[in-house]
Amino acid sequence: MLVTLIRRELLDNLMTFRFAAAVFITLLLVVVNTVVLLKDYEQRLTAYNTATQESHQKLRKEKVYSRYAMYLTVHRPPNPLSIFNLGLDKQVGNKIAVYHAFVPTVWDAMKHGANNPFLNLFTSIDIALVFQGVLSLLALVFAYDALAGERERGTLRLVLTHPIQRGYILFAKYISAMLCLLVPLLISLLLSIILLTTSTSISWNVDDFLRIGGIILTSLLYISLFYLIGLCISAMTRRTSTALMLSMFAWGFLVLVYPNLILTAVDIVPQPETQTSAYNQIKQMWEELDRENKKFLRNDTVLGPLSRDGEAWGFRLKGSEYSFLRDEDEPSTLLYLYQSGFYAGKIKAESEPHVPHVQNYYGFHNREVVRTVQRTWLVRKPALEAIYIQPAKFGGMLLKFSPVGLYDAATEAWAGTDLEGIQDFFSTVRRYRRAVIDYFYDKKIFESRQWFAADQGTADWDALPRFSFQRSGVDINAKRALPDLCLLLTINLILFTIIFLIFIKSEV
Amino acid sequence: MWYITKREIYDNLNSLRFALTTVLLIALMATNAVKHLREYPKRVQKYQDAATESLNRLTDRADDSLYKLAQYGPGDFYKKPSPLHFCANGGELLLPDTVEVREPPVFATDSDDNVLLKGIWSLSYPDANLQNKDVGPNVSQVDWAFIIGYVLSLIAILFTFDAFSGERERGTLRLMLANSVPRHTVLIGKFLGALLSLSIPFALAVLVNLLLISTANTVHLTTEAWGRLGIIFLLALLYTSLFLALGLLISTRVQRSAVSLMMLLLMWVTFVVFMPSTFASIASSFSPVVSFDEFWKQRNPVREDLWDKYEEWLWSEKLDDSTLRAKSKFYTENAERDERRHEERLKYWTSQVHRARAITSISPATLLQHLIEAFAGTGFERHLQFAGNVQRYARQFRGFVVDTDRGDPESLHIIGVREGMSQKSVSSKAVPRFEDTLSLSKDFNTVAMELLLLALFVVVLLAAAYLAFVRVEI
Numbered sequence: 001m002l003v004t005l006i007r008r009e010l011l012d013n014l015m016t017f018r019f020a021a022a023v024f025i026t027l028l029l030v031v032v033n034t035v036v037l038l039k040d041y042e043q044r045l046t047a048y049n050t051a052t053q054e055s056h057q058k059l060r061k062e063k064v065y066s067r068y069a070m071y072l073t074v075h076r077p078p079n080p081l082s083i084f085n086l087g088l089d090k091q092v093g094n095k096i097a098v099y100h101a102f103v104p105t106v107w108d109a110m111k112h113g114a115n116n117p118f119l120n121l122f123t124s125i126d127i128a129l130v131f132q133g134v135l136s137l138l139a140l141v142f143a144y145d146a147l148a149g150e151r152e153r154g155t156l157r158l159v160l161t162h163p164i165q166r167g168y169i170l171f172a173k174y175i176s177a178m179l180c181l182l183v184p185l186l187i188s189l190l191l192s193i194i195l196l197t198t199s200t201s202i203s204w205n206v207d208d209f210l211r212i213g214g215i216i217l218t219s220l221l222y223i224s225l226f227y228l229i230g231l232c233i234s235a236m237t238r239r240t241s242t243a244l245m246l247s248m249f250a251w252g253f254l255v256l257v258y259p260n261l262i263l264t265a266v267d268i269v270p271q272p273e274t275q276t277s278a279y280n281q282i283k284q285m286w287e288e289l290d291r292e293n294k295k296f297l298r299n300d301t302v303l304g305p306l307s308r309d310g311e312a313w314g315f316r317l318k319g320s321e322y323s324f325l326r327d328e329d330e331p332s333t334l335l336y337l338y339q340s341g342f343y344a345g346k347i348k349a350e351s352e353p354h355v356p357h358v359q360n361y362y363g364f365h366n367r368e369v370v371r372t373v374q375r376t377w378l379v380r381k382p383a384l385e386a387i388y389i390q391p392a393k394f395g396g397m398l399l400k401f402s403p404v405g406l407y408d409a410a411t412e413a414w415a416g417t418d419l420e421g422i423q424d425f426f427s428t429v430r431r432y433r434r435a436v437i438d439y440f441y442d443k444k445i446f447e448s449r450q451w452f453a454a455d456q457g458t459a460d461w462d463a464l465p466r467f468s469f470q471r472s473g474v475d476i477n478a479k480r481a482l483p484d485l486c487l488l489l490t491i492n493l494i495l496f497t498i499i500f501l502i503f504i505k506s507e508v
Numbered sequence: 509m510w511y512i513t514k515r516e517i518y519d520n521l522n523s524l525r526f527a528l529t530t531v532l533l534i535a536l537m538a539t540n541a542v543k544h545l546r547e548y549p550k551r552v553q554k555y556q557d558a559a560t561e562s563l564n565r566l567t568d569r570a571d572d573s574l575y576k577l578a579q580y581g582p583g584d585f586y587k588k589p590s591p592l593h594f595c596a597n598g599g600e601l602l603l604p605d606t607v608e609v610r611e612p613p614v615f616a617t618d619s620d621d622n623v624l625l626k627g628i629w630s631l632s633y634p635d636a637n638l639q640n641k642d643v644g645p646n647v648s649q650v651d652w653a654f655i656i657g658y659v660l661s662l663i664a665i666l667f668t669f670d671a672f673s674g675e676r677e678r679g680t681l682r683l684m685l686a687n688s689v690p691r692h693t694v695l696i697g698k699f700l701g702a703l704l705s706l707s708i709p710f711a712l713a714v715l716v717n718l719l720l721i722s723t724a725n726t727v728h729l730t731t732e733a734w735g736r737l738g739i740i741f742l743l744a745l746l747y748t749s750l751f752l753a754l755g756l757l758i759s760t761r762v763q764r765s766a767v768s769l770m771m772l773l774l775m776w777v778t779f780v781v782f783m784p785s786t787f788a789s790i791a792s793s794f795s796p797v798v799s800f801d802e803f804w805k806q807r808n809p810v811r812e813d814l815w816d817k818y819e820e821w822l823w824s825e826k827l828d829d830s831t832l833r834a835k836s837k838f839y840t841e842n843a844e845r846d847e848r849r850h851e852e853r854l855k856y857w858t859s860q861v862h863r864a865r866a867i868t869s870i871s872p873a874t875l876l877q878h879l880i881e882a883f884a885g886t887g888f889e890r891h892l893q894f895a896g897n898v899q900r901y902a903r904q905f906r907g908f909v910v911d912t913d914r915g916d917p918e919s920l921h922i923i924g925v926r927e928g929m930s931q932k933s934v935s936s937k938a939v940p941r942f943e944d945t946l947s948l949s950k951d952f953n954t955v956a957m958e959l960l961l962l963a964l965f966v967v968v969l970l971a972a973a974y975l976a977f978v979r980v981e982i
Contacts, residue, residue, distance in 0.1 A: 092643065116792075116861070117602075118857050122791075134777055145766065246528075249532070252663075257659060264540070396645050422643075
């Protein structure tokens, strides 16, 4: 009996205009956007490759180790799954320096590429957005007359004259509508994947397909949720036109109005006190370091007179060619650092006796810098979290009161373009920085002559640890998406129960 | 005709959709007003602090000497926040709100860090703020442009999708046409009825919004601002008519109202939600991958080295006329070159943005967005206007320096060099003030094309609805 019911419903749905329109419009939007997004991805990939190449070459041109502060940069590759959900992939910086004088975070990253920054004025799009907007609308259009329509036409009465439980009818309607909605979802995704695999620039692996599978699963739950909302409205109203109107307003509110309204209404501002106090603390640590530094220089019998009141501008070594300075002072991201160095091509014989002292100084200085940075990081990390991550998480949480927010968060997590996915990259960079420092300690590079002079052997950049970044495994993506998926599922179940109760009790 | 209009309005007033619309629009508009009242004073405060500091700097320099004024220029320029910011946000977060005056470059120092050669100021235009610090969810602000562009247009569709198909289903259309009413009267009646019954909740919401904003003493709206608000209100009605006309058109051609709604919604989603972003992506992928630096190199292959050109004079410490003149020329040409490079860069990027904007104008939602931005005095065009005003002022300022210098008989009238210029202090009142003027007629000019296009859309759709309705069988 159930099968007959499902078959009837399925045929009813499949032959309608709305089904044809649903398939057509989803296909059109997904295909067009895939092509556009693919092109965009390829551009970003090219920019990434060029930038990586350039950084590689620039570093190779340097002869002394201390210059790595300017030129050891790593780049974040664009995420191919950003086509499905863009998330933060484009918004957040993708070029970051690796340097012992600061701990790299998302907020220190710059952007590579030649893009016109004003083009960011236009909103960007991804496939999740298409599903989010179109499929939810279609789900409601399929649902609004499912019960109210039959009641109006009187067919519901007819069906109930047969010995069928009401639950079966509901279930049959749900299953058949979901099957119908699956068709545009799957066909359009299939087409988009085919389009994506034709591109040579993306190499897909098994994990990626599993992630796409996760996105499909999330989409399914999302569509089902909207279908159930529609069904709920349909069960509660007597007339189809009322049901339709209510469904459309529900859609407009949940998809269009709520996400924008709530973040406008609730003012999420980070506390500026945390920021200033943390920044001052960090600055103090650096000033302390500076004092230590100057004390060391003054106490040194040779370097003391050479450095004009404790400044390490080349120590008047004969043969030093230029000095350089790298300083950052960004109260908004709590970044403060001050590093100077110099480059000597060939140190003349008269300055030769000073060289061991200079080496000794840099050994001391760099060790102290690494230690200070470690200390500032203890302050900076929680402060940055309070300033940036907590408001972001709070905003995300507010959005999750609408299914749209849940869907967006879950698909972002699957695609790995959410905040945690981006943070993965930066924690890899932090590990890499640690590896570089360890390598420098191991080879005693901080106190070596090659730190500043190029006359007795130059820096060997190829021996430096290599940077490589792998996106986190699909299990981690799944773990991050799971809470939202569970929430979606629970809301689905609750709604289904509510509809069931309403339908059981309602008069026909 | 008035009977039909009146009947439509009565019909609508009692309907569920009317109630829901009113509630929704009022909630949105009230949130918008509250947000504006919360943020606008902060924005104004920030602007005033910055502008005062910049003015103080100018006064200090003027008090010092005319030479100082010529060397350091005026202070940085700041864009005044628009009081109509609540109408259109216009990507303000992304757009820079200053044009900077660069410090004079130091060309040479001696071994004791004493400056030997120091140039003169030039303008520079900051890049868009890339906002990579914020990692929060990315949503659009609820401003009038959003409320009108998205919410009101959706509601317009919900008001008209069953205008004819619904009556046809119920059989009342046949009844109405049995009377001696011409069909076009029916159509116009329906259209006006829908427009009026939609403008009632909208006007109500706007009223709530403006009441909240104008009663607060933090925001002061001038007469011109009220005029601009009036224009924006009319634009909203024009834009709504577009969707009403579309609704009527589809509703006449389609037999069942459910199908009509389906078609309308899909069209709405495509045109309003997806088209702007998709076309913008297409447009930006067409824009050349060449970065501005490469473009600049291609344009100016032989970089004439100013240093080489003037070297013989630059190191001389003589104070004769030719040396000073050469130095002055060197400084001015350097400043001009820097400034031109910055200007070209802005132009290069602007042309790309304009191309993308032109392509996205296919979507009426984007047209409306641009129009509201223009009349609210926010957004990209406003930024360009601001930059243009600054450029004009910079010319005026330079002219003022030259003229004042001419008035001093002790000066050699060689601009930009200490020894060649008047050392007298200048009354800070005499220095021209920067005025960031906005004129309504100019705004009209910039968006005339868009206005025309929007009107054209409405006319075409109305005509199509008329033709369709006249020919359709009931």
